[in-house]
Amino acid sequence: MSKRLTVLVVLILVIALVGGVIFLRGRQHAVEDIGEVPQETEELQRATDIAEIDLYVAAREQMVERGVIAYGIISPEVIEVMRRVPRHQFVPEEYNHLAYADNPLPIGFGQTISQPYIVALMTQELDVEEGDKVLEVGTGSGYQAAVLGELDLEVFTIEIIEPLANEAEQRLEELGYERVHVRNADGYFGWPEEAPFDAIIVTAAPDHIPQPLLQQLKIGGVLVIPVGPIGGIQELWRVTRLSADEFQSASLGGVRFVPFTRAGYDDP
Numbered sequence: 001m002s003k004r005l006t007v008l009v010v011l012i013l014v015i016a017l018v019g020g021v022i023f024l025r026g027r028q029h030a031v032e033d034i035g036e037v038p039q040e041t042e043e044l045q046r047a048t049d050i051a052e053i054d055l056y057v058a059a060r061e062q063m064v065e066r067g068v069i070a071y072g073i074i075s076p077e078v079i080e081v082m083r084r085v086p087r088h089q090f091v092p093e094e095y096n097h098l099a100y101a102d103n104p105l106p107i108g109f110g111q112t113i114s115q116p117y118i119v120a121l122m123t124q125e126l127d128v129e130e131g132d133k134v135l136e137v138g139t140g141s142g143y144q145a146a147v148l149g150e151l152d153l154e155v156f157t158i159e160i161i162e163p164l165a166n167e168a169e170q171r172l173e174e175l176g177y178e179r180v181h182v183r184n185a186d187g188y189f190g191w192p193e194e195a196p197f198d199a200i201i202v203t204a205a206p207d208h209i210p211q212p213l214l215q216q217l218k219i220g221g222v223l224v225i226p227v228g229p230i231g232g233i234q235e236l237w238r239v240t241r242l243s244a245d246e247f248q249s250a251s252l253g254g255v256r257f258v259p260f261t262r263a264g265y266d267d268p
């Protein structure tokens with residue numbers, strides 16, 4: 001037998017041996033699996049959920065590096081919560097792969113979840129501390145509310161479109177945000193029963209600042225709100241209540257938000 005042939009025969013034998021071992025192990029596994037279906041426990045489910053969230057850790061980190069820190073957000077607390085909140089859980093499933101992109105995304109009913117940077121900026125400008133009471137107008141997906149909840153704030157959030165309010169409420173509950181309270185109403189009137197607030201954030205753009213919101217701010221409290229024309233560029237304002245009737249405002253620049261509506265939506 002030539003040397004070449006010997007090598008070939010040995011090679012074939014080795015492949016057959018390895019293949020056989022793999023095949024037998026697979027069978028053994030299959031046999032073992034029968035009758036051993038694990039019971040789904042709460043613990044197992046939680047571990048699965050965590051594993052699922054963890055798939056997005058790298059994407060979230062990139063979002064924070066490129067879409068939050070690189071744009072000038074400096075609050076360590078805000079940066080930390082942006083790393084933690086699972087943004088992909090707040091977008092429709094077909095957009096999961098885009099959840100951490102540097103963009104707003106559609107959430108249905110003609111509404112959008114804001115760009116990560118805008119969420120971080122508005123949160124930073126609220127200048128809140130753990131335990132503060134915050135009102136949000138424009139729950140949408142509930143993402144901004146979750147970011148506030150993750151900062152250990154008591155969050156009251158109002159959404160005018162009923163299905164969005166219901167979905168957000170359920171999602172926030174499932175994700176364990178116990179201190180976020182959702183209401184389906186016109187946020188123009190604020191949430192009088194819970195006023196006054198340390199901070200108020202409005203994530204839809206009206207053409208003027210609703211008076212009830214100013215009235216529901218604590219002295220020293222801050223309102224962050226985009227104001228301007230529908231469909232155009234609005235100006236983001238930070239309004240601080242100095243006394244019962246004195247307010248100081250500062251512009252934070254141009255933004256583009258969905259309109260602040262007064263009547264919910266037309267059934268699509």
Ligand code: SAH
Pocket residue numbers: 111112113114137138139140141142143144145158159160161164185186187188203204258259260261262
């Ligand atoms: N903060 C949201 C983004 C919201 S988009 C998020 O993190 O996903 C703005 C939302 O404001 C929309 O869902 C819209 O329906 C809602 N909205 C508009 N006008 C409103 C009003 N008058 N009262 C309450 N919600 C309003």
